[in-house]
Amino acid sequence: MLQGKPERSRRRFRIAGSLTIAALVLLSAACARRGEVTLPPDASDRLDDATQVLMEKFLIEGIPSASDPVYSRRGIVSPASIRLVRQDLSFHGPVSSVRAEPCSVHSRTVLCEAKFVSEAGPGTAFVIWAKEDRTWKVAFFRVSYDGEKITILRNASDGD
The missing domain is CATH 3.10.450.630 (Nuclear Transport Factor 2; Chain: A,)
Structure with a gap:
């Protein structure tokens, strides 16, 4: 039973880390495009x-x-x-x-x-x-x- 708790903690840590990285990637992409206006193709x-x-x-x-x-x-x-x-x-x-x-x-x-x-x-x-x-x-x-x-x-x- 002691083995299960550290495994869950690592899994939660990986999920939280992945979500943080994804948020940072999206934030940096938004900052890179800040001020740039792209017209619609039509x-x-x-x-x-x-x-x-x-x-x-x-x-x-x-x-x-x-x-x-x-x-x-x-x-x-x-x-x-x-x-x-x-x-x-x-x-x-x-x-x-x-x-x-x-x-x-x-x-x-x-x-x-x-x-x-x-x-x-x-x-x-x-x-x-x-x-x-x-x-x-x-x-x-x-x-x-x-x-x-x-x-x-x-x-x-x-x-x-």
């Missing part, structure tokens, strides 16, 4: 249609002013940069068609691309969406004609 699906609408508005109807609420507060946009892009888009001629490609999720942002055709030929436009106050906003926008890139909005930490 965020890109929700933005595919929004990207099509945005690209048509930007490329066919015209770039909105710098004060438009479509832009993220975290980005940098100025009336001068808007004016430059408008001039460049008009130089390449009107855009006749826009086709948004599927978007991809990148941690806190969603990257979307659209192919378009202008009078000067084909081009590609990129938009990075960032969630701000429960609304998706444009944090980055770039138009490219055969490698010639025009950036109108970018985050302060991005470089060209």
Whole structure:
């Protein structure tokens, strides 16, 4: 009978030790991810249609002013940069068609691309969406004609 008590104590010790280790592993994983926001995979699906609408508005109807609420507060946009892009888009001629490609999720942002055709030929436009106050906003926008890139909005930490 004396043999049974130490065996039970060791078993309880092993169980308690295993639970403690599991709790520490979970806690360290939670701490490692602290502050990191991961978007749900369907965020890109929700933005595919929004990207099509945005690209048509930007490329066919015209770039909105710098004060438009479509832009993220975290980005940098100025009336001068808007004016430059408008001039460049008009130089390449009107855009006749826009086709948004599927978007991809990148941690806190969603990257979307659209192919378009202008009078000067084909081009590609990129938009990075960032969630701000429960609304998706444009944090980055770039138009490219055969490698010639025009950036109108970018985050302060991005470089060209």
